[in-house]
Amino acid sequence: MRIVMARRTPTVLLITVLIVAVPLARGKTSHASGTTQAEIQVALCSEPDQVIRALDLASRGGVRDTWLFDDAALTLFDRGLRIRLRATETGSELTLKAAIDDCAHVPRALIPAKAGKCEHDVHGDSVTAAVSLTSRLKAPVVDALVSDRLPIAEVLSPAQASYLREAAKLWPLPSDLRPLGPIKVSTYRAREKPYDVDVSRLPTGERYVEVSRKVALGDVDAARKGFDDDLARSGVTICVDQSAQAVNKLRALLRAP
Secondary structure, eight states: OOOOOOOOOOSSSSSEEEEESSSOOOOOOOOOTTTTOEEEEEOOOHHHHHHHHTTTTTEEEEEEEEEEOOOOOHHHHHHEEEEEEETTTTEEHHHHHHEEEEEGOOOOSSOTTEEEEEEEETTTTTTEEEEEEEEEOOOOHHHHTTTTTSOOOGGGGHHHHHHHHHSSOOSSTTTEEEEEEEEEEEEEEEEESSEEEEHHHHHHSSSSEEEEOOOGGGGHHHHHHHHHHHHHHTTTBBSSSSSHHHHHHHHHHHHHH
16 A cells, blocks of 8 residues: 655645546455445546536536544544545435555454445555445434534444454544534536536635546556546646645645634
């Protein structure tokens, strides 16, 4: 695994493009092979409105709220961990994501079949395996959590708490973890291409765009080349620094009032 740390950029506009795919050949999973996914990310530096026009996107519904959790020192990020709360049409989902060396080495007991998976994240030339564990939360719990009246440690699922304790070796959690957000996310669908697009606005006004697509294992390289060709033809600008998007977003959220 290669984790790249990049310096903070001063730009107020950051756009990320993602392709969700079945895993690259070097990754195995603690579940059936072939079910692990990879997320290929390409950052763009064009205006979001330009991206929407250039990729011919159509809205897929209303705005949903998302929060990330960390402390001022970005302890979770530095440990390769991310906790995300995302509103959906049927409720709210709390996801723990943990960067690891290899999906094949994760004990089965730490990834319940109905609540977790192991996948791959691709940032430029860097490929990182990651465990993802998701649970559902009820509205009263979400309200208390995002208003910082309830510690995140008290709402984690047994599987999430177990992973932090046994695999990540981060338990108890830092006492000053807090909700960062909300990030306002609008979802779009490309009219002529097989990918979805999320346009995210931070409380600071900074905006990100994420484009996702699922493909079969053998189609990863071809899909990425085809996607790169689409972006080039559309006239959108690819950012030079592809590795700093996650930390830039967290730093911007920490600056928010």
